Amino acid sequence: MSYTYEYPHPAVTVDVAIFSIRHDALNVLLIKRALAPYQGEWALPGGFVEIDEALEHAAARELKEETGVDAGYLEQLYTFGRPDRDPRERVISVTYFALIPSDRLEIRAASDAEGVGWFPVASLPELAFDHAEILDTAFERLKAKLDYSTIAFQLMPATFTMPELRHVYEVITREEIDKRNFSKKILGLGVIEPTGEEKREGAHRPAKLYRVIDRSKVDVIK
Amino acid sequence: MSYTYEYPHPAVTVDVAIFSIRHDALNVLLIKRALAPYQGEWALPGGFVEIDEALEHAAARELKEETGVDAGYLEQLYTFGRPDRDPRERVISVTYFALIPSDRLEIRAASDAEGVGWFPVASLPELAFDHAEILDTAFERLKAKLDYSTIAFQLMPATFTMPELRHVYEVITREEIDKRNFSKKILGLGVIEPTGEEKREGAHRPAKLYRVIDRSKVDVIK
Missing domain, CATH: 3.90.79.10 (Nucleoside Triphosphate Pyrophosphohydrolase)
Structure with missing residues (x-):
């Protein structure tokens, strides 16, 4: 045909x-x-x-x-x-x-x-x-x-620390990211909240665990 | 054919x-x-x-x-x-x-x-x-x-006041925009600078005039 x-x-x-x-x-x-x-x-x-x-x-x-x-x-x-x-x-x-x-x-x-x-x-x-x-x-x-979006949260497990999230950003951009500015910016998005628990890895200070407040509000790359 | x-x-x-x-x-x-x-x-x-x-x-x-x-x-x-x-x-x-x-x-x-x-x-x-x-x-x-871009600057003349720029944003979004946050955000983009002159309109206080620092850096809607 x-x-x-x-x-x-x-x-x-x-x-x-x-x-x-x-x-x-x-x-x-x-x-x-x-x-x-x-x-x-x-x-x-x-x-x-x-x-x-x-x-x-x-x-x-x-x-x-x-x-x-x-x-x-x-x-x-x-x-x-x-x-x-x-x-x-x-x-x-x-x-x-x-x-x-x-x-x-x-x-x-x-x-x-x-x-x-x-x-x-x-x-x-x-x-x-x-x-x-x-x-x-x-x-x-x-x-x-x-x-300008929360696309990276798609890669995170149910709970995660700020250093873990920052690491994902660093892996994608291949650039070192300033710790303090990063936390401030991410928390400013208003989409994650502390779970109240902490996570200790190796010799580091324990880090606060966070979770996404409402999964449905996380950008599916929009 | x-x-x-x-x-x-x-x-x-x-x-x-x-x-x-x-x-x-x-x-x-x-x-x-x-x-x-x-x-x-x-x-x-x-x-x-x-x-x-x-x-x-x-x-x-x-x-x-x-x-x-x-x-x-x-x-x-x-x-x-x-x-x-x-x-x-x-x-x-x-x-x-x-x-x-x-x-x-x-x-x-x-x-x-x-x-x-x-x-x-x-x-x-x-x-x-x-x-x-x-x-x-x-x-x-x-x-x-x-x-997240400077698209609106494409509509501005060579020099303009902050209220004039805000007005363009308000016309597009059809929403009232907070004056102080707007100025802070726009100046934070680092793409405009004061010309050193002021403009007086009607009974309003004179407003600083701004210009785009480098026209080539203004997003052509990117």
Whole structure:
């Protein structure tokens, strides 16, 4: 079967950048392409949008098919449409991203991927298409959201200390963060409260434990 | 001439939300559709992306063709792709927005528009397609950016007082803003400085004049 149009139509794909923290570093999930173009190269999970399928559905479906990961809510990142970004034909890609906790890290290569793996954002392989640019955009958005949203709480367990939370920020930004300003800023958001308990680690002073006041108010990367 | 594909392709459009402040209210630029579907109804300026054309180029071109407005930099807003959002076929729309100063307001209906006009965001006509939803998204993004960017400075003249700047924020958000917190927050951004002069209006105390320190550092809605 073939489909005919009066004027040329682009193909539309979705690509997905899934971040998580592993071994104390921000990682991103990549697949190894089984098919041309860029056969054998690493790329973001993704693929063509079905003609009757919502974009976010396509993103979740391709992610699941290619990596086995069910990321839950995916945030739309940006739409990439440089006319020559795909050697096959004009392909416009609507991209999505999410930051997921490390307990959802079971992955498996499937569908048209011949490999799947986590890569530290700080040392990536060469990527197919314009996926390096997509990933840069996703990483910049993620860092920006640390400043004006509560996205990082998605990675925290039920209770956590301020040094533990600060550590997550430091791992993502790869910058040292001032302790006092950090506490002040985070507490100023009004989304966490002390549990009344403390946690002692090694030779450090005990640190207050905090919990998120209302999980439903924690930004799902909005 | 016709174009044939092995699997169905969507059409891709761009739609553009241009905001400006007119008569002390936030306005948006709309066109009256000359053709079906939704003939005679108001809609955002926009149209189909040419097969070899960059998305942002298509947005600027359609805006200029339909309204005469050259908005300069357009920021990508969001991509809308609900499968039934257009009665003709599957149409995915990549949307853009900008906040422009009132001295760029000369508009004219052209191309496939039979009218063009500014409408207060607070009292819009019924809109074609899902353009009401697109406009909601653009307005929410604009309000959010007031908080974490310097987008509003794009609307200010070379020198301005704090009450004048606050007034722009109040017009956009339609909320009264606390004077002291506002000054503190704005000065904390570190992007404006006093000129050393003052401005007196009516019976009010004279107000300090400010200027943007480095125009190149003012966010073009980023």
